[in-house]
Amino acid sequence: MPVVDRREFGGRFSVKENSQRLANYRYLEIQLMEMIGGWCHTMPQLAVKATFGYHVYDHAQAADLLSERLEQLRAARTSQEPATDAFAELCEYVWLLDSTIDRLVAVYRVLEPHLVSSYVYHADATDPLSDAPTVRLLRQLAAMGQSHVAWGQAVLDGLTRSPDERRRALEVQADIEARLVACGGVTGQGIESHWLTFHSAKEEEKSPARVKRGRGGYKFRKQCAPLDHPVVEAPFWFSGDPDDFKVYQADDEWSLEGFRHKFHQLLYGEVETTDRMGKMLAEFPDLPWEMRMELAHQMWDEARHIEIVAKVVEDELGGELGYGPWTLVWWWMQNEADPLRRIAVTNSWAEANLMHTLREWREKAEARGLTRIAELSDYLQADERTHVRLATDWIRALTEEDPSKRDDLVHWGREAIARIQNFNARRDGEIVTKTAGADARFTFQKPGDASLVGAVAEVAGD
Ligand SMILES: [Fe+2]
Ligand SMILES: [Fe+2]
Structure with a gap:
């Protein structure tokens, strides 16, 4: 029986570059898990809290699956690294946002869509045969991320009813997107795309070399101000009487x-x-x-x-x-x-x-x-x-x-x-x-x- 496999050898990423990227994705998955986890008790809507519970576990599982692949690519299971200090600073900037709409915009309209498109790009650009496990993994994670983005879009549509509210949300989005583009995105390699099929990409067949990062890159801790009780929407209430x-x-x-x-x-x-x-x-x-x-x-x-x-x-x-x-x-x-x-x-x-x-x-x-x-x-x-x-x-x-x-x-x-x-x-x-x-x-x-x-x-x- 003839074997038919139309995939071709050749991808943009060496084993090392591959594992560096996966460590960058894992960093962002963990950041997203911690951000929405840490925000949860200050988000009043029960529907948001409940969905955050689902999404936190999704991000934890994504980080865990990335660990598995990282280990297979000779890296440590625990690898997680921002590509640049600027990216870590962007995560801190987002973490410190305090309005519900700004937070949802930052995660569901900027960071997660960017992560999904990075996954899809990587899955398309890597060697489809020798790196097949990464391809399968990233397509699975992209689908999960896409479902989060769809939820966020629906919630934001519900929360921004007036033209003014919608405009303000778009301004926040544009601001965070500009910061994301300026720092080169999750991989620090710039916002990558591969959809210009009429343009030969031969010259850029391999992804550019990375800037060497020393130890002790930018780190920040997520602290929540102490509260007497979680923030809940009306008509829920707390009492000491x-x-x-x-x-x-x-x-x-x-x-x-x-x-x-x-x-x-x-x-x-x-x-x-x-x-x-x-x-x-x-x-x-x-x-x-x-x-x-x-x-x-x-x-x-x-x-x-x-x-x-x-x-x-x-x-x-x-x-x-x-x-x-x-x-x-x-x-x-x-x-x-x-x-x-x-x-x-x-x-x-x-x-x-x-x-x-x-x-x-x-x-x-x-x-x-x-x-x-x-x-x-x-x-x-x-x-x-x-x-x-x-x-x-x-x-x-x-x-x-x-x-x-x-x-x-x-x-x-x-x-x-x-x-x-x-x-x-x-x-x-x-x-x-x-x-x-x-x-x-x-x-x-x-x-x-x-x-x-x-x-x-x-x-x-x-
Ligand atoms: Fe319970
Ligand atoms: Fe319980």
């Missing part, structure tokens, strides 16, 4: 009304967890990459939970979103400088408890014939297991050499839990206790830990 929570009282907590109150409060938890995962990704770039992949995955899960829980409240439980508030006793932990503190109470205690809570919801809902509620509770419960395990495994791994640090987390965590329990007691009209939080267990505790001496080490969700 226990009386405001009376709206969630029901005579029968397992009635439809009771479930409505439970799910409505859970919705805020999903929002905060989506937001806090994104914030961690932005603020702690030095955590192990595998851990960051898991954080990004959790952000996606929580974003899906926003969608699921909001829909349950509205469609299954007849609730109007925003009818009740959410407390301030959780978010402050996300302003802590230690990343392990941020997940100690939330993942290793609260989400572990949530596994029991959701199981109970499923059982009670089943008993009342609320099949849909039971099914959804079961799916949410299954996801929690991964979130608890993330913290259990990583806190243990990162404190392996230093058990006293683990005890420290327990001590700090118990005080944090006391704050939560005391607020809940005041909300429920109960007596505030001095010993609140004192017996709280965390899934990352290990049998030999000082904080567990004399106690049974069985912890929920472990």
Whole structure:
């Protein structure tokens, strides 16, 4: 049988140039992941938060797939490098934008379209036979990026209704595009195109040599100003007044009304967890990459939970979103400088408890014939297991050499839990206790830990 392969040998990139480009793309994928992750808690629209959760995980996966190819091309898996300092400065400029529209314009109308076109160009210009894995990878990433761009376009069309707003958005776009072109784009090689088929490209068959970059190129850190709570759109709201929570009282907590109150409060938890995962990704770039992949995955899960829980409240439980508030006793932990503190109470205690809570919801809902509620509770419960395990495994791994640090987390965590329990007691009209939080267990505790001496080490969700 004749073999038919119409591809020709010859591409523009050496192995070295190829891997340098992939390292440049990986840098931008990680920048995009961190930017939208870090912005998430200051973006009021729930629809934006939820989509950012999907996109953050897409960028994390893209960076991971690029790692794989980088390794195959003799580079380090962790390679990520801005082609020029000017490109890194452009990323910082975009990160510091603070209006929703400007941020969306910068990412979805400038940076991601540029990344998509760089991928398509690279896939077309590289050797189709010897570099086939890169071709396949970049076409896949281009398709994913294109879907993000399409989403961004639709959202921006919705947010810029008046001619003035549209003009302003275009001005922001033109400004950022000019900066992008001036710094030579993601590869630093200028904005490349290959579509002038009537123009022979023979003279430029190989891509130009790169300017050598020394070590210690321009770096910046993404810091978020501490807030009392994430920014949410009306009618969602936060309150520190226990009386405001009376709206969630029901005579029968397992009635439809009771479930409505439970799910409505859970919705805020999903929002905060989506937001806090994104914030961690932005603020702690030095955590192990595998851990960051898991954080990004959790952000996606929580974003899906926003969608699921909001829909349950509205469609299954007849609730109007925003009818009740959410407390301030959780978010402050996300302003802590230690990343392990941020997940100690939330993942290793609260989400572990949530596994029991959701199981109970499923059982009670089943008993009342609320099949849909039971099914959804079961799916949410299954996801929690991964979130608890993330913290259990990583806190243990990162404190392996230093058990006293683990005890420290327990001590700090118990005080944090006391704050939560005391607020809940005041909300429920109960007596505030001095010993609140004192017996709280965390899934990352290990049998030999000082904080567990004399106690049974069985912890929920472990
Ligand atoms: Fe969740
Ligand atoms: Fe969760």
